[in-house]
Amino acid sequence: MTTAGLALRVGAGRWLGGLLAGAVGVAAVTTVVALLEPSLPALGLLPLYLLAVLPVAVRWGAGPAAVVSVASTVLLGYLFLPSSRRLWFAEVDNAAATGVFLVTAVVVGNLAARLRRAAEHSARLSAEQAALRRVATQVAREAPPEEVFATVVGEIGRLLGADSAAIVRLDPDGLSTVIAQDGDGPERLPVGSRWSIEPPLALGVALRTGEPARRDGYEEVPGEFAELLRQVGVRSSVAIPVVAGGRTWGALGAQRRGTAFPADAEQRIAEFTEIVAIAIANAESRTQLAASRARIIAATDATRRRLERDLHDGAQQRLVSLALELRQVESAVPAQVRADLDRMAGDLTEALDELRELSRGIHPVVLSEGGLGPALRAIARRAQVPVELDVRTAERFPEPVEVAAYYVVSEAVTNTTKHGGASYVEVTLDAGANALALRVRDDGAGGADPARGSGLTGLRDRVEALGGSIHVTSPAGAGTTIEVSLPLAR
Amino acid sequence: MIGGMLRRCLIVDDNERFLAVARTSLERDGLEVVGTASTVADALDKADRLRPDVVLVDVALGAESGFDLTRQLVERHPDLRARVVLISTRREEDYADLIALSPAAGFVWKAQLSAGAVRELVAGRP
Numbered sequence: 001m002t003t004a005g006l007a008l009r010v011g012a013g014r015w016l017g018g019l020l021a022g023a024v025g026v027a028a029v030t031t032v033v034a035l036l037e038p039s040l041p042a043l044g045l046l047p048l049y050l051l052a053v054l055p056v057a058v059r060w061g062a063g064p065a066a067v068v069s070v071a072s073t074v075l076l077g078y079l080f081l082p083s084s085r086r087l088w089f090a091e092v093d094n095a096a097a098t099g100v101f102l103v104t105a106v107v108v109g110n111l112a113a114r115l116r117r118a119a120e121h122s123a124r125l126s127a128e129q130a131a132l133r134r135v136a137t138q139v140a141r142e143a144p145p146e147e148v149f150a151t152v153v154g155e156i157g158r159l160l161g162a163d164s165a166a167i168v169r170l171d172p173d174g175l176s177t178v179i180a181q182d183g184d185g186p187e188r189l190p191v192g193s194r195w196s197i198e199p200p201l202a203l204g205v206a207l208r209t210g211e212p213a214r215r216d217g218y219e220e221v222p223g224e225f226a227e228l229l230r231q232v233g234v235r236s237s238v239a240i241p242v243v244a245g246g247r248t249w250g251a252l253g254a255q256r257r258g259t260a261f262p263a264d265a266e267q268r269i270a271e272f273t274e275i276v277a278i279a280i281a282n283a284e285s286r287t288q289l290a291a292s293r294a295r296i297i298a299a300t301d302a303t304r305r306r307l308e309r310d311l312h313d314g315a316q317q318r319l320v321s322l323a324l325e326l327r328q329v330e331s332a333v334p335a336q337v338r339a340d341l342d343r344m345a346g347d348l349t350e351a352l353d354e355l356r357e358l359s360r361g362i363h364p365v366v367l368s369e370g371g372l373g374p375a376l377r378a379i380a381r382r383a384q385v386p387v388e389l390d391v392r393t394a395e396r397f398p399e400p401v402e403v404a405a406y407y408v409v410s411e412a413v414t415n416t417t418k419h420g421g422a423s424y425v426e427v428t429l430d431a432g433a434n435a436l437a438l439r440v441r442d443d444g445a446g447g448a449d450p451a452r453g454s455g456l457t458g459l460r461d462r463v464e465a466l467g468g469s470i471h472v473t474s475p476a477g478a479g480t481t482i483e484v485s486l487p488l489a490r
Numbered sequence: 491m492i493g494g495m496l497r498r499c500l501i502v503d504d505n506e507r508f509l510a511v512a513r514t515s516l517e518r519d520g521l522e523v524v525g526t527a528s529t530v531a532d533a534l535d536k537a538d539r540l541r542p543d544v545v546l547v548d549v550a551l552g553a554e555s556g557f558d559l560t561r562q563l564v565e566r567h568p569d570l571r572a573r574v575v576l577i578s579t580r581r582e583e584d585y586a587d588l589i590a591l592s593p594a595a596g597f598v599w600k601a602q603l604s605a606g607a608v609r610e611l612v613a614g615r616p
Binding site for chain 1: 505580586588603
């Protein structure tokens with residue numbers, strides 16, 4: 001069926017509905033007129049028929065309303081004016097009254113119909129604005145892009161009366177991946193599925209040209225995807241490219257089975273694709289930011305590890321051998337020199353210990369060697385307040401995760417000793433299915449401000465660079481609790 | 491065998507200067523250094539061939555781990571259980587947990603290494 005044919009059928013439906021409703025209205029008004037007519041002149045009751053005309057005008061438009069007006073006039077004349085005066089409307093008075101009624105009915109009908117169109121338009125606009133606002137709010141609160149995409153296709157499906165809508169991403173290999181979809185018809189594209197979407201499909205055109213595209217009818221379109229659309233009876237498609245960072249990232253498409261999309265569909269979708277583009281750009285910069293943070297931290301950690309190693313292999317190794325040699329010489333020299341040598345050996349041991357302390361602060365070697373359990377127990381042993389450890393995992397984790405967890409505990413224990421006035425610290429470490437959960441709690445003074453404490457800021461950087469989260473609860477007088485979750489890619 | 495009868499020793503360390511100093515020190519006190527090794531593979535091979543009474547193992551062997559070597563040594567030579575002594579430039583507290591978990595007799599800080607310290611450790615854990 002052609003688009004014109006469809007429009008005709010819809011138009012016929014509108015007339016039929018309007019005329020039926022008009023008939024019901026006219027019948028009702030006629031009943032009232034019949035009741036009043038004995039005491040009042042029938043022609044004077046003609047304006048009552050406006051009650052039947054107005055609803056038709058509002059609901060079905062000016063055309064059906066005009067027909068109902070004329071029908072009302074004719075009916076009134078036929079039923080209530082004497083049969084001898086079949087040509088009643090030819091009389092001047094009657095003609096004037098009827099004419100005034102008809103003109104009034106048509107003008108009022110037109111106004112009502114226009115009002116209705118304006119109301120419809122405004123309702124549509126406000127629905128669109130509300131939908132745009134919902135999506136924009138999601139973008140503003142940095143919701144994950146998948147969530148934004150799902151909302152967008154849902155809103156578009158609803159606003160345009162689409163049977164299905166989807167967002168696809170154009171991949172480097174030329175195929176397109178479905179990122180979000182709405183609708184449950186058989187033409188829906190499963191999220192994650194990959195397709196070759198080429199012109200003359202609307203989506204294909206949008207992806208290749210970066211311009212909005214539309215297609216009504218799929219009779220002669222080749223390809224697996226067009227075949228699917230044909231099978232399920234999709235008639236009309238519109239597609240708008242999503243341009244992010246100056247290139248066509250993907251496209252948003254909507255399909256309809258029954259009638260073609262309205263002429264302004266592309267323009268209406270475009271407002272959404274702009275927000276989608278912003279969401280994508282935001283997500284990409286967030287990902288890049290996180291990656292660069294992670295790189296900086298990883299580079300720093302690598303440097304610290306190397307520094308510790310160099311100290312160990314170089315200066316420490318040499319001094320340790322020297323100390324051992326001194327002890328040997330000591331036993332072979334006269335007693336008076338021995339005392340001097342002994343003092344020197346003692347100094348050397350102290351220097352070695354200081355060096356050891358320094359390099360332990362640079363990088364905890366026990367962490368790389370034995371993992372979090374032994375490393376946290378080493379912290380607990382050195383701490384100046386009792387540390388209760390509850391380590392519920394003996395697993396090894398990726399180095400950045402172990403290092404982050406280690407520094408969280410080490411920093412928290414240091415803070416507790418320095419400011420907290422705590423009598424003990426409790427550390428709980430547990431490995432879940434997707435994340436490592438760490439909690440450090442003390443019974444100190446509380447009042448730690450994560451915004452001011454540079455130590456806590458450093459921890460936040462570390463944890464967030466790994467995609468994790470850190471929460472500090474520190475009410476004055478009620479201790480401090482630090483809760484950290486570090487994602488594990490298993 | 492008791493600690494006093496320890497005579498033959500294998501040292502596993504990747505620092506040549508330390509090996510030389512340690513050899514002099516130990517041998518003067520009657521602990522013969524029958525061999526030295528600087529990698530896990532080399533150490534396992536020498537332990538098989540030389541059958542030492544005691545093995546001194548540096549915790550950090552380049553990229554390899556002295557703890558791993560200790561486990562492997564004891565698996566292959568059960569009589570070496572409590573006859574491996576871990577040594578390091580780092581201090582015992584740096585590795586405390588790992589030392590406790592290993593089948594070694596114990597730990598001696600390299601700066602304090604002596605035949606006496608080794609004998610004491612091995613004798614203390616029959």
